[in-house]
Amino acid sequence: PPSLRLAVVPGDGIGTEVVEQGLLVLEQALRGTGTTVTTTDFDLGARRWHATGQTLTDEDLAAIRGHDAILLGAIGDPGVPSGVLERGLLLRLRFALDHYVNLRPGKLFPGVTSPLAAPGEVDFVVVREGTEGPYVGNGGAIRVGTPHEVANEVSVNTAFGVERVVRDAFARAAARPRKKLTLVHKHNVLVHAGHLWRRTVDAVNAEFPDVTVDYLHVDAATIFLVTNPSRFDVIVTDNLFGDILTDLAAAITGGIGLAASANINPDRTAPSMFEPVHGSAPDIAGQGKADPTATVLSVAMLLDHLGLPDAAARVEAAVAADLAERGTAGRVRSTAEVGAELAARVAG
Amino acid sequence: PPSLRLAVVPGDGIGTEVVEQGLLVLEQALRGTGTTVTTTDFDLGARRWHATGQTLTDEDLAAIRGHDAILLGAIGDPGVPSGVLERGLLLRLRFALDHYVNLRPGKLFPGVTSPLAAPGEVDFVVVREGTEGPYVGNGGAIRVGTPHEVANEVSVNTAFGVERVVRDAFARAAARPRKKLTLVHKHNVLVHAGHLWRRTVDAVNAEFPDVTVDYLHVDAATIFLVTNPSRFDVIVTDNLFGDILTDLAAAITGGIGLAASANINPDRTAPSMFEPVHGSAPDIAGQGKADPTATVLSVAMLLDHLGLPDAAARVEAAVAADLAERGTAGRVRSTAEVGAELAARVAG
Numbered sequence: 021p022p023s024l025r026l027a028v029v030p031g032d033g034i035g036t037e038v039v040e041q042g043l044l045v046l047e048q049a050l051r052g053t054g055t056t057v058t059t060t061d062f063d064l065g066a067r068r069w070h071a072t073g074q075t076l077t078d079e080d081l082a083a084i085r086g087h088d089a090i091l092l093g094a095i096g097d098p099g100v101p102s103g104v105l106e107r108g109l110l111l112r113l114r115f116a117l118d119h120y121v122n123l124r125p126g127k128l129f130p131g132v133t134s135p136l137a138a139p140g141e142v143d144f145v146v147v148r149e150g151t152e153g154p155y156v157g158n159g160g161a162i163r164v165g166t167p168h169e170v171a172n173e174v175s176v177n178t179a180f181g182v183e184r185v186v187r188d189a190f191a192r193a194a195a196r197p198r199k200k201l202t203l204v205h206k207h208n209v210l211v212h213a214g215h216l217w218r219r220t221v222d223a224v225n226a227e228f229p230d231v232t233v234d235y236l237h238v239d240a241a242t243i244f245l246v247t248n249p250s251r252f253d254v255i256v257t258d259n260l261f262g263d264i265l266t267d268l269a270a271a272i273t274g275g276i277g278l279a280a281s282a283n284i285n286p287d288r289t290a291p292s293m294f295e296p297v298h299g300s301a302p303d304i305a306g307q308g309k310a311d312p313t314a315t316v317l318s319v320a321m322l323l324d325h326l327g328l329p330d331a332a333a334r335v336e337a338a339v340a341a342d343l344a345e346r347g348t349a350g351r352v353r354s355t356a357e358v359g360a361e362l363a364a365r366v367a368g
Numbered sequence: 369p370p371s372l373r374l375a376v377v378p379g380d381g382i383g384t385e386v387v388e389q390g391l392l393v394l395e396q397a398l399r400g401t402g403t404t405v406t407t408t409d410f411d412l413g414a415r416r417w418h419a420t421g422q423t424l425t426d427e428d429l430a431a432i433r434g435h436d437a438i439l440l441g442a443i444g445d446p447g448v449p450s451g452v453l454e455r456g457l458l459l460r461l462r463f464a465l466d467h468y469v470n471l472r473p474g475k476l477f478p479g480v481t482s483p484l485a486a487p488g489e490v491d492f493v494v495v496r497e498g499t500e501g502p503y504v505g506n507g508g509a510i511r512v513g514t515p516h517e518v519a520n521e522v523s524v525n526t527a528f529g530v531e532r533v534v535r536d537a538f539a540r541a542a543a544r545p546r547k548k549l550t551l552v553h554k555h556n557v558l559v560h561a562g563h564l565w566r567r568t569v570d571a572v573n574a575e576f577p578d579v580t581v582d583y584l585h586v587d588a589a590t591i592f593l594v595t596n597p598s599r600f601d602v603i604v605t606d607n608l609f610g611d612i613l614t615d616l617a618a619a620i621t622g623g624i625g626l627a628a629s630a631n632i633n634p635d636r637t638a639p640s641m642f643e644p645v646h647g648s649a650p651d652i653a654g655q656g657k658a659d660p661t662a663t664v665l666s667v668a669m670l671l672d673h674l675g676l677p678d679a680a681a682r683v684e685a686a687v688a689a690d691l692a693e694r695g696t697a698g699r700v701r702s703t704a705e706v707g708a709e710l711a712a713r714v715a716g
């Protein structure tokens with residue numbers, strides 16, 4: 021788009037700090053592309069909830085829909101009861117805007133220290149389903165607080181929902197050099213959902229005959245993520261397994277300070293959302309200590325999604341160059357310093 | 369018991385090989401304790417299923433109930449459809465015999481190589497709930513194989529079931545030097561089940577005031593397992609999260625070749641079951657390559673459960689000594705060689 025209308029949700033804690041830097045880098049990346057950006061800030065998150073009791077109103081949602089994309093920092097503070105903002109705001113956005121592809125790269129950049137002794141080359145992407153599974157909020161409880169309480173959580177999986185994300189994952193695998201797709205589930209225990217996922221992967225494989233497919237139970241997948249992460253190219257999995265695997269993936273590739281994510285609506289019926297995997301980190305908020313790199317890499321994913329792959333590549337290259345030199349830096353830089361250096365590299 | 373009636377389920381693949389060694393070590397460990405062992409072999413697993421279509425009959429189950437404990441090797445081969453033996457045999461045993469405490473130590477023995485660059489001292493235990501959660505088989509599907517298929521899986525959590533395993537975990541934490549209990553769940557998304565777990569931990573904490581409690585979301589727990597596993601002492605969690613965390617725990621402490629587990633019925637209304645975490649490993653079956661150490665450590669857990677802590681300690685010490693020397697061994701030993709050396713060390 022010649023003019024990119026970006027909804028910005030800085031959120032809470034370090035969210036506001038990292039988003040500021042992400043926007044600086046975005047501006048530099050767009051220079052010379054013919055695309056300009058106009059941003060609308062949305063005051064959503066813990067602050068708003070404390071002040072008004074609101075998480076995300078229908079008006080907020082309608083206004084956000086009028087944008088081409090969303091950049092989100094982080095949401096939450098310890099004063100908000102667990103689940104209120106996660107379900108009322110973050111997951112509501114993902115569900116309402118049909119972000120069925122939650123994309124999370126697991127890439128170990130040169131110069132970054134992994135907690136693994138011999139990580140090897142790590143460069144995979146997790147395609148996490150974003151609108152189904154145990155995240156749908158179909159649970160409930162009876163006799164709460166009594167010795168006879170029963171609390172259920174329901175994982176809902178549909179052919180419609182599984183097929184569209186599996187097809188997206190195959191397309192991504194087909195476009196990568198190794199062309200490999202790993203389905204992660206637990207079909208020996210969760211047989212109904214598991215068999216739907218398996219059958220769907222087998223069926224869609226016929227459309228992508230050059231993609232090699234394998235399968236891992238989720239427990240085995242965590243083993244390979246620490247013993248042989250190089251074996252992974254594209255992983256496709258459900259909402260909950262994807263949540264777990266992507267945090268582990270972030271850990272082995274340098275931590276959630278570097279982990280980017282995209283909540284994508286591939287049909288483009290609503291704006292997609294780009295956010296770092298990390299949270300609002302109240303313990304370090306307001307101190308200029310947060311690493312904006314995950315947000316900047318999320319900005320690269322945003323540019324890619326908007327059809328600006330060159331700009332995206334410039335941002336990723338800036339991050340790669342910065343990370344390669346970090347070990348030699350000698351001192352810890354502030355959020356603003358890292359952002360400024362990345363922006364300067366992109367302007368390059 | 370002066371005479372220990374042990375039900376033995378060697379199972380398939382390497383299961384039979386490792387159980388043989390486990391029994392040798394058990395015999396040595398019981399010498400001089402006044403306890404003798406009589407074993408009954410149960411032909412259960414893939415072989416039996418291929419031959420008869422049976423997984424576990426009511427007669428099998430009744431016969432097993434007449435024993436003091438069960439030693440299980442591993443179950444399954446690629447020819448059996450996914451889920452048949454897992455649900456029809458393995459999980460049926462755990463559920464029917466009310467194995468509500470699934471105990472899995474995560475211990476890095478000196479001399480064992482971890483895939484982590486700097487694991488530090490790792491010595492925790494996961495108390496995994498064994499009779500509830502998404503493992504109950506309460507899922508179902510409609511319109512299977514059509515574009516309108518819906519496949520649900522239900523996680524069932526009861527106050528009764530959560531409280532008893534949480535109390536067991538507190539008791540274990542109270543008996544350990546660090547006295548620390550970490551609840552792992554995902555209560556910001558799975559709010560109903562999550563809140564039941566949280567409330568239960570808070571309530572039972574009152575009975576164990578000297579135990580320190582903290583909480584981690586399951587995704588964050590996987591991060592800490594690779595960045596700071598020393599932070600864990602006792603982890604309590606549900607059936608599915610426990611499945612995932614314990615495979616990861618095994619990976620960071622030297623692999624599933626070393627990971628022991630106990631499926632315990634603390635009320636002793638039915639025999640408890642001891643089994644290595646690994647599977648039947650058809651790829652290496654029959655070659656004498658399997659490491660029996662996980663089974664031998666499961667035998668130590670069996671001895672402990674039977675009230676023979678000294679014998680248990682001798683077995684664990686034998687394993688520790690063997691592992692400490694492994695790096696210097698120079699060659700890979702066979703299953704029988706490792707078993708024989710461990711038995712000899714226990715015999716002292």
Ligand SMILES: CC(C)[C@H](C(=O)O)[C@@H](O)C(=O)O
Binds near residue numbers: 107111263297556
């Ligand atoms: C905050 C929480 C709801 C969220 C999730 O579980 O999806 C987070 O962990 C993530 O991975 O983006």
Ligand SMILES: CC(C)[C@H](C(=O)O)[C@@H](O)C(=O)O
Binds near residue numbers: 209239454455611
């Ligand atoms: C085989 C399978 C049913 C089992 C489980 O998921 O519990 C296994 O992975 C385990 O951890 O013992």
